[in-house]
Amino acid sequence: MTVEQARALLLRCAQPADAVEVELVDAFGRRLAASVQTEEPIPHFRRSGMDGYAVRTSDLANVNAAAPVELEVIEHIPCGVEPQYMITVGKAARIMTGAMVPEGADAVIMQEMTELVESEGRSIVRIQKKVASGTNITPIGEEAREGTLVLEAGERIGAGHTAILASLGYSRVPVYRKPKVAILSTGSELLQLSDPMQMGKIRNSNAYMLSAQIIAAGGQPQLIGQIPDDYPRAEQMLYDLLSSDADLIVTTGGVSVGDYDIMADFFLRWEGTTLFNKIAMRPGSPTTAGSWRNKLLFGLSGNPSACFVGFELFVRPVIQQLQGAVVDHAQTVTCHLAVDYKKVNAYPRYVRGYWYSNGGEHYAKPVGRDKSSAILSLKEANCLIVIPPTKTGFPAGDIVQIIPLDGAMSK
Amino acid sequence: MTVEQARALLLRCAQPADAVEVELVDAFGRRLAASVQTEEPIPHFRRSGMDGYAVRTSDLANVNAAAPVELEVIEHIPCGVEPQYMITVGKAARIMTGAMVPEGADAVIMQEMTELVESEGRSIVRIQKKVASGTNITPIGEEAREGTLVLEAGERIGAGHTAILASLGYSRVPVYRKPKVAILSTGSELLQLSDPMQMGKIRNSNAYMLSAQIIAAGGQPQLIGQIPDDYPRAEQMLYDLLSSDADLIVTTGGVSVGDYDIMADFFLRWEGTTLFNKIAMRPGSPTTAGSWRNKLLFGLSGNPSACFVGFELFVRPVIQQLQGAVVDHAQTVTCHLAVDYKKVNAYPRYVRGYWYSNGGEHYAKPVGRDKSSAILSLKEANCLIVIPPTKTGFPAGDIVQIIPLDGAMSK
Structure with missing residues (x-):
């Protein structure tokens, strides 16, 4: 698939x-x-775009520097106040940016293009320049x-x-509502964060990584803990969660078909519908998902990068759609490969990458070692580079699709 | 400046x-x-990259399809368990992906390349192919x-x-700690959200927009409310806030030098140091900022777009630096103008834009009407396009810098 x-x-x-x-x-x-x-x-009223004077442009029809027009200023109109007077022939109103233009006026002339004169107790504005009707007025709607x-x-x-x-x-x-996403881990090799390190074991990083990815996607993570190694107890736990108020259940680990892969076993035996248990992709090919009474259960890989990629490709769009988003494509962006990609892929590969621009061109290059067990390079990545199946690799400069990650292109 | x-x-x-x-x-x-x-x-132990068998490659030196080698499987090593036995000549151990490679072994051979035989109560793995030393083992460190x-x-x-x-x-x-950012508005034209609309007035959208921008930048917004129109009361309120536990104070409106511009008055008279009150940019030229006892006070424009731009250019980097971010540049990206830019700018212009990729190339185009009072186009924008001063405009295809906005390139 x-x-x-x-x-x-x-x-x-x-x-x-x-x-x-x-x-x-x-x-x-x-x-x-x-x-x-x-x-x-x-706007719901005629709005002034300038500090200046509301005028009738017909009063300025013959104005020029040699023959200025003088208009009587009949009102000051600050923002938020309804004008009291209509502008009639020979009148103007002082008006502020954002204020309501009074009736009768059909333009606002910038304050800097005017001169204010006080004469016999009256305010007079002297104007030496024409303006077009409508100038500095944002019309209703x-x-x-x-x-x-x-x-x-x-x-x-x-x-x-x-x-x-x-x-x-x-x-x-x-x-x-924020979808509640329950997170479960499998694997007897997993230590809790506060445990001292032990030979052969690793700390449970996937559950916390998933919790961050869930928050970034708009969900609400619920860290449930570890699935027991004992099959009947594991099964009980999974059905309990499927019956709980969680909107989605995401497990990590135990999906390849090996000796200790409890999720693979569960998906073989459960009462739900398994939608897929193998995807034509790398990493993360054993990514599994199914539906039980309209609730989705994901079995993501236990390898950090495969888990990360499985989440981004499959769980993130589901969380977005649970919040009403219209998800109709992979949300990809195109750019150029910054370096030769020399590997041979029988399947599409989702490579952790770093995306940047240089002189107007956008490039993406793989980060870190492209091993699905690698963890440090996860923080360098700001995209996944989609590498199609290839027998020859791709030269630098070729156009590739990338999937931007949370916070891409900003720090 | x-x-x-x-x-x-x-x-x-x-x-x-x-x-x-x-x-x-x-x-x-x-x-x-x-x-x-x-x-x-x-890793802190030699880790197997495959489900398979841990072997000594010296045991496989002469192996081929006609002359397979048989090794005794002395142990099963799941993840998280320390191996009990060393691998000696003629021996092998079954091992899982992620498990600890036992001493003596120097490669893990993929399960698919082997055949397991049970013979006289012993498990024997038959191998027909050589592998290089180190194969499928991630070394320590x-x-x-x-x-x-x-x-x-x-x-x-x-x-x-x-x-x-x-x-x-x-x-x-x-x-x-998340910086606490107090938000104040000026302007008697502002209605509260729940007020019915009134002629000449508008609802206070800048304060809420700023609150969202503050959250996106990692800060904690505090919506304080309206600055009184009365100067002594306004001054008291501002000094009270400057003495409060807010890390930053951001005001919107009242910064141009007009009749009712209370923040412009305050910055002329206050006891703090005004850092700037005019910026060579559009929109947002009256953006003002100053420092009082090591606390920054921003006077952003009251126009929605100018307020938005002022925040992104000046307040966002401060909030980031208050959280320890190294902010040493404008965090710009380059791409191509999608359309001709025909306006004449005496000053750099920060235009709300939409950034997208097409066939490997990245483009940005202005969105909506480029009016600083426009509000609807704010939601279409996923970047600010930086247009340098120009007497001629710029043709489509020219390289421009853009500043990505929160959520750019993802929906």
């Missing part, structure tokens, strides 16, 4: 979680559970008319979305 | 906040407050020697960092 087929199968099983309402200040990074329309045009769809359900709420929601009066926002 | 000069001035004033310790599961996205070294080599610096203070903790920290036994992690 190809990566694309496996992902399509999974996404057919993932239904968005229910919606909850949160304060706008807590909505950053969440996904909208409803679309948002404008109730009023934006220029940005959006009433009833415009401005945000769609499933969009991730960034700073710009937050500004829009605030300006439309959303102090609370409907968002999808 | 140029953007670069202003940023350099600010970064000289920003000292990292103190360190706190958090659980590893809560460390994602925080910045390390100490560097991390390996205490043991990685291959990834890192003991005492290797693997993570540096100030690095943002991503999923890869989390895996490394876990594997080194960090159940708790020293990180920099």
Whole structure:
């Protein structure tokens, strides 16, 4: 089964979680559970784009440096105040940037192009230059008319979305609940973090790595712990979790078909539907997934890099879709190979890479040793480079697809 | 003052906040407050890269398909278990991926290249092919020697960092405290989110937008509210905040030199040091900042886009440095202009843009109307395009610098 087929199968099983309402200040990074329309045009009044004077351009029809026009300033209009007077022939109003343009006026002339004169207790503005009708006035609805769809359900709420929601009066926002993702580890070689190191053993890093990946994808990780080596107890634990309020269950390790691979055994015997247990890809070919009563169970590899890649390719899109995201592609970007890729691949390979730009061109190069057991190079990677099957490798400069990782291109 | 000069001035004033310790599961996205070294080599034992048999390659020196060698399997070595026996002449051990290679063995031969025979109660593995010494064994320290610096203070903790920290036994992690950033708004035109709309007024969107930008930069926003229009009360409020536990104070609005610009007045009269009150840039030229007893106060523009740009260029790097980040450049990326840029700029312009790749090339194009009052286009933007001063504009295809925004290139 190809990566694309496996992902399509999974996404057919993932239904968005229910919606909850949160304060706008807590909505950053969440996904909208409803679309948002404008109730009023934006702007909803004629807005001045400058500090200056609201004028009738017909009053300035014959103005020039030799023949300036003088208009009486009848009002000062700060932001947030509705003008009291209409501008009639020979009149003007002082106006601030963002303030409401009074009726009768059809342009705002920049303060710097005017001269203010006090004469017999009256304020007079002297103007020596014409302006076109409409100058420095943002018309009603220029940005959006009433009833415009401005945000769609499933969009991730960034700073710009937050500004829009605030300006439309959303102090609370409907968002999808964060999917709860249970994390289980297998492997008698795993030490807890606080255990002293022992010969032949390693500390459980995959569970914590997955917890970070789950947070980055918008989920809520639940570190459950270790699956017992004893099959009946392991089975009981898995069914208990499948029946729990977790939206997804992710296990790491025990999926290859070897002597001690308890997840491979479980997927052979369970009551759920195994969607796939082998993917045409490296690393992570034994990545397994299945569905039990509409709940997805993932068996990711125990090798750190294979586990990482399996999550990014299969679990991340599911978590996104559970939050209403429209996931219809692998979210790839194209760029150029920075170095020759010389390996022979019978299957597509997802290589940890570093993506950068130089002189307008974008490049990606593999980082660290491309071993699925390698752990240090995981932190250098800001993308996965997708290397198609090849008998010859690819020369530097060839176009490749990459999958950007969390925080790519920013530090 | 140029953007670069202003940023350099600010970064000289920003000292990292103190360190706190958090659980590893809560460390994602925080910045390390100490560097991390390996205490043991990685791996700390000779690790098998395959399911197979640990052998002495000298035993296979003359092997071929016609003359296979048979070795006695003296032990099964699962992951996490220290081997009991040394491999001597004529012996082998069954071994799992990730398990510890026993003494005496110098290669692991893949299971698929062998045949297991049970004979007179003994397990015999039959091998028909040579392997080179070292095959499928990861030597001690291959990834890192003991005492290797693997993570540096100030690095943002991503999923890869989390895996490394876990594997080194960090159940708790020293990180920099999240800087507290107080947000204040000015402007009598501002309605609260729950207020009904009124003619001439707008809702306070900048404060919420800034709160999202602060979270994205790693800070902790504090929405303080509105600065009073009354100068003595405004001044009191600002000094109270400057004396509070906020690490930074950001205000929006009131910085141009107009009739009602209270922040401009404050920066003229205050006891602090004004670092700059005019920047050679658009939008956001009136962006102001100063320092009072080592605390920075920012006066950002009240225009949504100018406020957004002012934050990204000046406040974000300060928040990052307060968390120990090494900020020594504008974190720009280069790509190609997708369309002609026809405007004349006397000053560098930071244009909201959309950045994308197509056929290996990366492009950026302006989004929405390039008006600093525009709000809807803020959500389309995934970068700021840096347009240098120009009398002629720039043709499509020219190389430009862009500043990626939070979530750029991922949805």
